[in-house]
Amino acid sequence: MFTTRPTLQGTHGMVSSTHWLASQSAMAVLEDGGNAFDAAVAAGFVLHVVEPHLNGPAGEVPIILAPAGSAPTVLCGQGPAPAGATIDHYTSLGLDLVPGTGPLAAAVPGAFDAWMLLLRDHGTKQLAEVLKYAIGYAEGGHPAVERVGETVETVRELFETEWTTSAELYLPGGKAPAPGRLLKNPALAATWRRLLAEAEAAGPGRETRIDAARRIWREGFIAEALAEAAARPTMDSSGERHAGTLTRDDLAAFSAGYEPPATYDWNGWTVCKAGPWSQGPVFLQQLALLPPGLTADDYGTPDYLHTLIEGGKLAMADREAWYGDAADVPLDDLLSAPYNDERRALIGERASHELRPGRPGGREPRLSKQALAAVARAASHAPGPATAPGAGEPTVGPDGTTRGDTCHLDVVDRWGNMVAATPSGGWLQSNPVIPALGFPLGTRLQMTWLDPGLPASLTPGRRPRTTLTPSLALRDGTPVMAFGTPGGDQQDQWSTHFFLAVALRPSVRSGLDLQGAIDAPNWHQESFPSSFHPRAMAAGKVVIESRIGEPAIAELRRRGHDVTVGGAWTEGRLCAVARDPDTGVLLAAANPRGAQGYAAGR
Numbered sequence: 001m002f003t004t005r006p007t008l009q010g011t012h013g014m015v016s017s018t019h020w021l022a023s024q025s026a027m028a029v030l031e032d033g034g035n036a037f038d039a040a041v042a043a044g045f046v047l048h049v050v051e052p053h054l055n056g057p058a059g060e061v062p063i064i065l066a067p068a069g070s071a072p073t074v075l076c077g078q079g080p081a082p083a084g085a086t087i088d089h090y091t092s093l094g095l096d097l098v099p100g101t102g103p104l105a106a107a108v109p110g111a112f113d114a115w116m117l118l119l120r121d122h123g124t125k126q127l128a129e130v131l132k133y134a135i136g137y138a139e140g141g142h143p144a145v146e147r148v149g150e151t152v153e154t155v156r157e158l159f160e161t162e163w164t165t166s167a168e169l170y171l172p173g174g175k176a177p178a179p180g181r182l183l184k185n186p187a188l189a190a191t192w193r194r195l196l197a198e199a200e201a202a203g204p205g206r207e208t209r210i211d212a213a214r215r216i217w218r219e220g221f222i223a224e225a226l227a228e229a230a231a232r233p234t235m236d237s238s239g240e241r242h243a244g245t246l247t248r249d250d251l252a253a254f255s256a257g258y259e260p261p262a263t264y265d266w267n268g269w270t271v272c273k274a275g276p277w278s279q280g281p282v283f284l285q286q287l288a289l290l291p292p293g294l295t296a297d298d299y300g301t302p303d304y305l306h307t308l309i310e311g312g313k314l315a316m317a318d319r320e321a322w323y324g325d326a327a328d329v330p331l332d333d334l335l336s337a338p339y340n341d342e343r344r345a346l347i348g349e350r351a352s353h354e355l356r357p358g359r360p361g362g363r364e365p366r367l368s369k370q371a372l373a374a375v376a377r378a379a380s381h382a383p384g385p386a387t388a389p390g391a392g393e394p395t396v397g398p399d400g401t402t403r404g405d406t407c408h409l410d411v412v413d414r415w416g417n418m419v420a421a422t423p424s425g426g427w428l429q430s431n432p433v434i435p436a437l438g439f440p441l442g443t444r445l446q447m448t449w450l451d452p453g454l455p456a457s458l459t460p461g462r463r464p465r466t467t468l469t470p471s472l473a474l475r476d477g478t479p480v481m482a483f484g485t486p487g488g489d490q491q492d493q494w495s496t497h498f499f500l501a502v503a504l505r506p507s508v509r510s511g512l513d514l515q516g517a518i519d520a521p522n523w524h525q526e527s528f529p530s531s532f533h534p535r536a537m538a539a540g541k542v543v544i545e546s547r548i549g550e551p552a553i554a555e556l557r558r559r560g561h562d563v564t565v566g567g568a569w570t571e572g573r574l575c576a577v578a579r580d581p582d583t584g585v586l587l588a589a590a591n592p593r594g595a596q597g598y599a600a601g602r
Helices: 019-033 035-048 085-090 110-123 125-138 147-155 156-161 165-171 186-202 206-219 222-231 248-253 281-288 301-321 337-344 369-380 488-505 514-519 549-557
Strands: 008-010 013-017 061-066 073-077 255-260 260-264 269-274 407-412 418-421 470-473 478-484 523-525 541-545 562-566 573-577 586-590 598-601
Touching: 008 073, 008 206, 013 019, 013 035, 019 035, 019 125, 019 186, 019 407, 019 598, 035 061, 035 110, 035 125, 035 301, 035 407, 035 418, 061 470, 061 478, 085 573, 110 125, 110 206, 110 573, 125 186, 125 206, 147 156, 147 541, 156 165, 186 206, 186 222, 186 488, 206 248, 222 248, 222 586, 260 281, 269 281, 281 301, 281 337, 281 488, 301 488, 301 523, 301 549, 369 523, 407 478, 407 573, 418 470, 470 488, 478 488, 478 514, 488 514, 488 523, 514 573, 514 586, 541 549, 573 598
Parallel strands: 541 562
Antiparallel strands: 008 586, 013 407, 013 598, 061 073, 061 418, 073 255, 260 269, 269 470, 407 418, 470 478, 478 573, 523 541, 573 586, 586 598
């Protein structure tokens, strides 16, 4: 099997992320005696700097961690809707969807506190030791990747006419960041230096200073600047200026927290995901819908592709009807054998162009009016609503080209600690840059509905349903692999295909290894309402890499799939690390698409 790179192997530590500077910064922490959790925090803050079009400090991050000798757990860095974010407030403004940009879309930022908890509870390094890499790149500059400038150009007019603080940082002299030119963010570096100085003044002790940093974020100068930015009327994707609902009280009340993962056992593997406040269980439902007896010989055949595509449609339909944080989710029923036997029977010879949520435990599904409108438009082939510049999460273009959206990182160390994290939100096109801080607010509330009574309804104090979905897999009860990808709604489609490329083989080092599984041709389907503004749907559409080959493409079309053939290397931005439980050998691989993700290790 051809691979673009070798799967890295070693014994000291392994890192994979969506940017080489984050991977190497994490590796530097491991070389300096830090553990996987120290390294992950360092990489997370570097990603805020080097991928500002994909994430930021005021965004969010779900983290799955498996400390050596302990069970996996989820650390939730997804903040809730502010106290003032009621459906009545938004509809009183004449809105039927939460805007895709601007302060009305801002949830309580959750990423910073989650990184701090990970460092305090599981790391070993001082806060200053893990922040120094991000500070260095923000202060001294980093060579801008091509996508930064491309993203800035898409929102140039907005920056120059409305979000002028963003133009000052990202359009100096009227020029967007050129590929390879040093991009600096001195305001962000100054923010972290001030945070460190105030935290160190709180007293000696690693935990004391980390907790002080958390208070500064929630109650100090950072909270003050965030709340002021949220209160400022700002042009958003609705075409009007609105103030947000985020206040200092909301910021002070939030704390990241731990919770058990959602899990599913399949062929000797146990896959761990964040709960149904995320889309993570979509991955688990896809496994539950697979036909019994699937083998390596099935992998990549037209039957295999058709089965996975159709199973993904059923899982995504259930996500639309049942997932969210505003109501109890019948996850046990959704993952039960009787339910999935019944659902599997719906997969026929022909592609479905419908949205078909199930009835777990006999419950009747209910969808948002806007979701139903998206379904109706898709069924009639009517054009969807236009997307405003910067709105949503730009993932894949009409030709299948991946345009970027989010970040991911995985780390495993020599002690067997393992972590997967998907930081996102607060990207440069989400809200105006806050001059005093060097970064903008996020927009995760766009994933909520303005219909009352739904699991994903906008609800004060409840988390918006997120697409962010890191993965951790165990083999016979032992943590073996951490993996994930950016990609919005595509994440659990690309990740499932990757996982099966590994799991259908007897070990992580035979057959399709990690790099081969990442390199394998991938695809996604769009037969469900998008999680991002303006919430469009494309019934029956499958975007597929050309490398899958004309015979498979022709067979999918014969079965009724609306196939768009993308470029040869356009689907997925996967990262993965692993630990062979028999030998202790560590492995890592990263996505070659876009020439940005890299693994590092020794």
